[in-house]
Amino acid sequence: MEQALAALREDFAASLPDRQTALSAAWDALDQNEWNPEDLNAAYHLVHSLAGAAETFGFSDLGVAARALNGHLHGIVSSPQQSPEARGEAARLYQDLATALTAAQAGR
């Protein structure tokens, strides 16, 4: 079992560069398009996916960072109004996640 789990973990680790690229593009789109709902949902689903998978595969720091942004974005997605403060906090959490993504790839 351990061998198979290690292989699945390695597959996930190998997906991190593509995930980082996709997330970066989604975040750029969010900034450029005034946080329209479509871009917000796209970014949210990327982060949600990353949060669940990172924790499952034992990337704890990455999982914590993704979970924090995921929870914050979930609140924004559910809210009709987005305050500048909420967007600012999201930007801060996104930077934390980007840093964690880079560290996870370096630590493979």
Added chain:
Amino acid sequence: MPERTLSRVLYVEDEPDIREVARFALEYSGDYEVKICESGAEALSIVGSFKPDIILLDVMMPGMDGLATMEALRQLEETASIPIVFMTAKVQSAEVSRYLALGAASVIPKPFDPRTLGATVKEIWEEHAG
């Protein structure tokens, strides 16, 4: 202990990576057949033919989420009494209490341990199967 044995597990999960781990963990650890669905809608379309003994539901899914899926499953005669387990990272006590009050048999926290998932599911089924 129920007279029947656990033979079919349905897991509904939108995340491909987690589906892979769950499928592996469940098939590896048990003698049961595992069916994985990507959405609540897909689950509803196959429960009649697959006839699961227990259903594991991710809570946060796009479209029909886990709670809505459970509600729909409870409306179907063939799935109304099947134990349903929520798989979620949101395991604060208030949320767990709410899931249980809504009719879930149990809640398995995410991230789950692939090494023990099969045994956990079996324990829950043995506790709740009629």
